[in-house]
Amino acid sequence: MRVIVYDADRYDRGLLSLALRSALPELTVAKAGSLLELMHELSSGPVAAVVGDPGTTLAEVSDAIRFARQREPACLFWLFTAEEDAPTAESCVGLGVDGRDRKDSAGYLSLPQRLLERVRQTRELGERYPEEAATLMGSAVPAASALVDGEGRFRAVNQELEVLFNLPRYAMLDTGLAQMGAANERVALQQILNGPRQRNSLTLSVAHEGSASDEFSLLLRPLGEQPRQGSWWILSASPALRAAELPGSPALTARNAELEQLLFAVTHDLQAPLNSLASNARWLVARRSELGQELAESSQEIAALTKRMQQMLDGILAVSTVRSGQSEPEAVNLDNALTDALANLQSEIDEVRATIERYPLPTLLVNRQQMVQVFQNLLSNALKFRGPRPPRVRISSQDSGDCLRIVVQDNGIGIAPRDIPRIFGMFQRLHSEQEYPGLGIGLAICRQIVRAHGGELFVDSSPGNGSIFMMEFRGPGLRSVIRPVPREVASR
Numbered sequence: 001m002r003v004i005v006y007d008a009d010r011y012d013r014g015l016l017s018l019a020l021r022s023a024l025p026e027l028t029v030a031k032a033g034s035l036l037e038l039m040h041e042l043s044s045g046p047v048a049a050v051v052g053d054p055g056t057t058l059a060e061v062s063d064a065i066r067f068a069r070q071r072e073p074a075c076l077f078w079l080f081t082a083e084e085d086a087p088t089a090e091s092c093v094g095l096g097v098d099g100r101d102r103k104d105s106a107g108y109l110s111l112p113q114r115l116l117e118r119v120r121q122t123r124e125l126g127e128r129y130p131e132e133a134a135t136l137m138g139s140a141v142p143a144a145s146a147l148v149d150g151e152g153r154f155r156a157v158n159q160e161l162e163v164l165f166n167l168p169r170y171a172m173l174d175t176g177l178a179q180m181g182a183a184n185e186r187v188a189l190q191q192i193l194n195g196p197r198q199r200n201s202l203t204l205s206v207a208h209e210g211s212a213s214d215e216f217s218l219l220l221r222p223l224g225e226q227p228r229q230g231s232w233w234i235l236s237a238s239p240a241l242r243a244a245e246l247p248g249s250p251a252l253t254a255r256n257a258e259l260e261q262l263l264f265a266v267t268h269d270l271q272a273p274l275n276s277l278a279s280n281a282r283w284l285v286a287r288r289s290e291l292g293q294e295l296a297e298s299s300q301e302i303a304a305l306t307k308r309m310q311q312m313l314d315g316i317l318a319v320s321t322v323r324s325g326q327s328e329p330e331a332v333n334l335d336n337a338l339t340d341a342l343a344n345l346q347s348e349i350d351e352v353r354a355t356i357e358r359y360p361l362p363t364l365l366v367n368r369q370q371m372v373q374v375f376q377n378l379l380s381n382a383l384k385f386r387g388p389r390p391p392r393v394r395i396s397s398q399d400s401g402d403c404l405r406i407v408v409q410d411n412g413i414g415i416a417p418r419d420i421p422r423i424f425g426m427f428q429r430l431h432s433e434q435e436y437p438g439l440g441i442g443l444a445i446c447r448q449i450v451r452a453h454g455g456e457l458f459v460d461s462s463p464g465n466g467s468i469f470m471m472e473f474r475g476p477g478l479r480s481v482i483r484p485v486p487r488e489v490a491s492r
Contacts, residue, residue: 002028004041006052006061015108016052016080023112035060042068048119049076053103058087062095066417067462073133074122078115080107092168094159099170125155129223132234144237150193152178164216164237165206181205197222197231278306332368334361334406338395341375348383352391359396361406370449377442378469382410406471415461
């Protein structure tokens with residue numbers, strides 16, 4: 001078993017290494033004093049844990065360990081810092097920190113045993129439920145999820161749940177689900193854990209110091225065929241909707257209508273001055289030979305900017321009218337919608353010599369043209385944000401009965417995890433216009449369309465490893481009417 005001690009202070013590295021070897025003589029301890037040395041050690045072979053003081057490189061160390069977990073999901077990340085509140089718990093949210101101890105005499109004595117016990121528990125979890133543990137601990141699931149034992153303790157927590165609860169992973173692992181929530185919620189949880197092994201849902205209130213509690217909807221599903229004693233559960237969490245926020249509620253419908261009317265009015269009022277500006281810019285460009293060089297260049301720049309402003313207004317309208325323009329859904333074979341999208345992009349596919357792998361897709365009750373637009377936007381991004389290799393895109397579906405996923409996977413340049421929340425925002429770009437042209441509205445439109453059909457759009461990605469976009473439909477949003485008949489993969 002190999003542990004990496006990461007600390008800029010060589011004396012602290014040596015003392016912690018000695019403490020770990022004293023607890024387990026056969027332990028292999030590697031030392032790293034810089035991020036470069038840490039990356040080298042992480043790539044040198046399996047790692048049970050990275051423990052130490054990252055200082056100001058906390059986020060960078062977290063990213064490095066995230067990549068290591070793709071190969072070794074059970075790799076732990078343990079903080080050993082001089083101050084209890086540095087880094088703060090808030091700054092650790094979403095970074096996958098499994099534990100922390102204070103760097104003092106008591107810490108040097110207690111950390112080795114705590115760390116080795118957590119390593120043992122993690123390995124036991126990996127042996128007992130290897131698929132679920134690897135998926136959650138590697139944060140391969142886009143939904144906020146965890147594994148919970150029969151006593152209501154968190155045994156594995158993904159980084160999405162950290163962000164949703166606004167709690168670092170180590171706080172949840174040390175506290176446990178059974179200690180969270182109001183008294184009546186804890187009673188309801190115990191009744192579920194001690195009751196019949198079946199799917200259950202409940203509401204949980206999570207309190208934060210100095211602020212009001214946030215409410216979350218939890219779904220608990222039994223894991224495996226274990227008896228009630230020692231049973232484990234898969235937990236999925238999402239924000240709880242207030243009555244006024246529920247889809248179809250009069251208050252939410254009225255508020256959305258007001259926002260749509262306001263947005264339409266603003267964009268409509270901007271059209272007149274923009275048209276006038278564009279007209280004057282075209283007049284100047286047509287007479288650029290009569291102008292000096294500086295004025296001629298300025299007039300061309302004004303014309304380009306007005307054209308871009310027009311495109312932005314069109315993009316805002318396209319997003320705002322997804323719901324208001326939603327027509328009555330019809331039974332649409334998504335294979336046919338995909339075919340239409342591919343036909344629209346055929347010249348681009350041929351130009352970059354892309355390979356498209358198609359697997360059977362279901363028939364859904366959706367708006368056909370909007371689903372064509374979703375496929376077209378996702379495919380267009382896969383062709384645009386490509387790496388040095390010819391693009392390869394795989395479109396498939398995953399149907400587990402209570403969840404349907406439409407998956408579009410590519411081998412492109414990928415997205416850094418910290419940038420993923422930005423890509424679905426309006427006009428959010430990760431690259432310059434010169435590198436990759438576009439306005440940054442395609443994914444915002446895709447998400448609006450999927451949500452308008454009761455689903456959600458997720459992405460799992462990392463730089464250099466491509467991206468996996470998933471349209472997910474659950475519960476009321478699951479409107480699959482015909483399951484596809486399996487057939488051989490078709491490539492083009």
